[in-house]
Amino acid sequence: MSSSSPTEPQIDVAVLEEAATIEDSKAAERALGEVQARRGGGGWVTLAWGLPGFVWLAFYLVAPLVFIILVSFWTRTDTGFDRVWTFSNYGDLLHPFSLDNSYWKNMLTSFETSVIAVAACLVFGFPVAYFLALKVQKLQNQIALFIIALAPFWTSFLTRSVAWAYPLMGREGALNQFLLKLHIVNEPVSAFGFSTLSVRLAMIQLYILFMVTPLFFLLGQVDRYALEAARDLGGNWFQTFREVILPQTMPGIVIGSIFIFVLTMGEYGTVTVIGQGAVSSVGTYIQQQVLGIQYPQGAASAVLLVIALLLGVFVITRFANLREEL
Amino acid sequence: MPEDVARSSTVGAAEAAPTVPSESGLDLINLTKDFPGGTIAVDDVNLHVDHGEYVVLLGPSGCGKTTTLRMIGGHEIPSGGDIVLDGQSLVDLPPHRRPTTTVFQHFALFPHRSVLDNVAFGLKMERVPREERRRRAMEALEMVGLTELSQRKPRALSGGQQQRVALARVLVTKPKALLLDEPLGDLDRLLQLRMRVELRNLQRQLGLMFIHVTHNQEEALSMADRIVVMNEARIQQVADPLTIATKPATELVARFMGDNNIIRGKIVERVGDRVVVVDEHGVKASVMAPGDTRKVGDTTLVSIRAVAVRIDEGGTPNGVNTAECEIVFVEFLGDLVKLHLAVGGERRLAKVAGDQYPTLRGREGERVRIAWEEEDVQLLSD
Numbered sequence: 001m002s003s004s005s006p007t008e009p010q011i012d013v014a015v016l017e018e019a020a021t022i023e024d025s026k027a028a029e030r031a032l033g034e035v036q037a038r039r040g041g042g043g044w045v046t047l048a049w050g051l052p053g054f055v056w057l058a059f060y061l062v063a064p065l066v067f068i069i070l071v072s073f074w075t076r077t078d079t080g081f082d083r084v085w086t087f088s089n090y091g092d093l094l095h096p097f098s099l100d101n102s103y104w105k106n107m108l109t110s111f112e113t114s115v116i117a118v119a120a121c122l123v124f125g126f127p128v129a130y131f132l133a134l135k136v137q138k139l140q141n142q143i144a145l146f147i148i149a150l151a152p153f154w155t156s157f158l159t160r161s162v163a164w165a166y167p168l169m170g171r172e173g174a175l176n177q178f179l180l181k182l183h184i185v186n187e188p189v190s191a192f193g194f195s196t197l198s199v200r201l202a203m204i205q206l207y208i209l210f211m212v213t214p215l216f217f218l219l220g221q222v223d224r225y226a227l228e229a230a231r232d233l234g235g236n237w238f239q240t241f242r243e244v245i246l247p248q249t250m251p252g253i254v255i256g257s258i259f260i261f262v263l264t265m266g267e268y269g270t271v272t273v274i275g276q277g278a279v280s281s282v283g284t285y286i287q288q289q290v291l292g293i294q295y296p297q298g299a300a301s302a303v304l305l306v307i308a309l310l311l312g313v314f315v316i317t318r319f320a321n322l323r324e325e326l
Numbered sequence: 327m328p329e330d331v332a333r334s335s336t337v338g339a340a341e342a343a344p345t346v347p348s349e350s351g352l353d354l355i356n357l358t359k360d361f362p363g364g365t366i367a368v369d370d371v372n373l374h375v376d377h378g379e380y381v382v383l384l385g386p387s388g389c390g391k392t393t394t395l396r397m398i399g400g401h402e403i404p405s406g407g408d409i410v411l412d413g414q415s416l417v418d419l420p421p422h423r424r425p426t427t428t429v430f431q432h433f434a435l436f437p438h439r440s441v442l443d444n445v446a447f448g449l450k451m452e453r454v455p456r457e458e459r460r461r462r463a464m465e466a467l468e469m470v471g472l473t474e475l476s477q478r479k480p481r482a483l484s485g486g487q488q489q490r491v492a493l494a495r496v497l498v499t500k501p502k503a504l505l506l507d508e509p510l511g512d513l514d515r516l517l518q519l520r521m522r523v524e525l526r527n528l529q530r531q532l533g534l535m536f537i538h539v540t541h542n543q544e545e546a547l548s549m550a551d552r553i554v555v556m557n558e559a560r561i562q563q564v565a566d567p568l569t570i571a572t573k574p575a576t577e578l579v580a581r582f583m584g585d586n587n588i589i590r591g592k593i594v595e596r597v598g599d600r601v602v603v604v605d606e607h608g609v610k611a612s613v614m615a616p617g618d619t620r621k622v623g624d625t626t627l628v629s630i631r632a633v634a635v636r637i638d639e640g641g642t643p644n645g646v647n648t649a650e651c652e653i654v655f656v657e658f659l660g661d662l663v664k665l666h667l668a669v670g671g672e673r674r675l676a677k678v679a680g681d682q683y684p685t686l687r688g689r690e691g692e693r694v695r696i697a698w699e700e701e702d703v704q705l706l707s708d
Binding site: 223225226228229230231232233234235236239243244247248 | 434
């Protein structure tokens, strides 16, 4: 028998064409399956499963919101409110439309705080997530470092806030002592005390994880070979980052920004503990009104805050739709 | 045997001398890569590849073929040696400065970009104006027959289509050398066969240097101008597919290519270039070995292809290039029959035409005489 015997199957073009057609129709099927999955049709079981959640949401979220909206349109009295419809609560808040009005002043300060917090969390959080997801090679190390990074979640909020307010940041705090020892400053920096700066620094530290977490998970899903491919196709580090990494992490940036914006804009705990009465925000303003039994005004302030938050979230989500331009 | 065998003659690892870089083509010179921890992935590899040549790096996993390819592309930094393309060293250039592009395993498409945007990526990096890069990307898509799908996302494509997008994406940047890392590994078998033909046709059309890494012997044989067989970080043999298939240079190549009968024996006779080897079961094989320096009494290995072995019922016993065996198993594969045989305790293999199956069926346990021709015997170097 000669060595030229056919050891290889003959390549039959018709069979191959058919194979390709089958492959293509598989892809089409997959696409169709996704469409059907999106249409849902989960039916009664899903509904039954979801019911406790709906009830819970209705009772604890929707009902209070409805009450707040109602109260904000009722007339205030010295002991609470009468069920007499009025716009005056909103009128009082909105009418003297100047920055002297403490509500608007607080609103602006809180907004500024939120914008700073979102921006700082993004700028400082991205490298952390990037390092964890793309530079740490071993999965175990990744998880270990991530849990360490999650420390703010599993240490008590109050413990950290108290530590911030007195021993670390205060006028006699460690930071000031340190700067004095090094002769960087000659007298304690009062801005590290009960100040807006302190509050903002604390918030960045408290909320940065809301940015790191979604970014870490999205960056972890970026195909490393695709990054190599981008480099291979002529992209330098910055181009690869802008064209390949950033678009794929945009949903994480948006989610993180929404979390941080909403949480810091309405913040009241951190402001109270770290600011020690020297700093105010929309949150502390509303709390003061509630303490002063000014329920209708407090309610109106809260409703305006919710509207401001919704507007902010709406603006942030616009970024997710940024189309990749060729 | 074709004439071009002379040019790409068999080169054992021991004989590979350091090359002087040429003005044209790619040269790997004493290329070495060791990883921290003492693993040597690539050990002193020397190779020249011409423009327009289709070279396949073939070997088992972990043999260093992928690391070699990644060093050429700039994705691994060599520990020693040089990579020279058209007289210019590439070693100090990052991947994006090299005139090479890689088709990565699993395609590595950008999931958030449309097919067209994926293909146009390299041009965007070169800051080619928008209109021109769209036009050139469409041309590249036309080349792989995917113009209608240009607006789809990679997720909505089949494996074969994704593979073609990956090809179009690298071709659009007009590289001097295309590096392919297991390019057909993710496709199912029928599609693999089809893409082999497509890839090879595309390479011929473009006249580009393709360096293709695979562990699939059949793929290498069917596609390559030249095959570089690697094992344990070293080149075992560099030759055209026919030579690799019929004249393996080393035991490793003979075993890796599969279906070779390897006989270990002593040289008992040497007349001119003709050497006779006999194994411990008395099987004699003769081979022409011009230039070989081994003497009578030396132990050596010879290899005989399974397809070169025939059934020779009427042959003379105890002759040269013949043996009596027991049939262990008759395996029918349609086009051919694989006869699993045993001589003494050693396994032997014969592949005969499928139409002989009726006369072989059910003969397990019987004895049969096999024979082969002297020119089908290959003396292996150590």
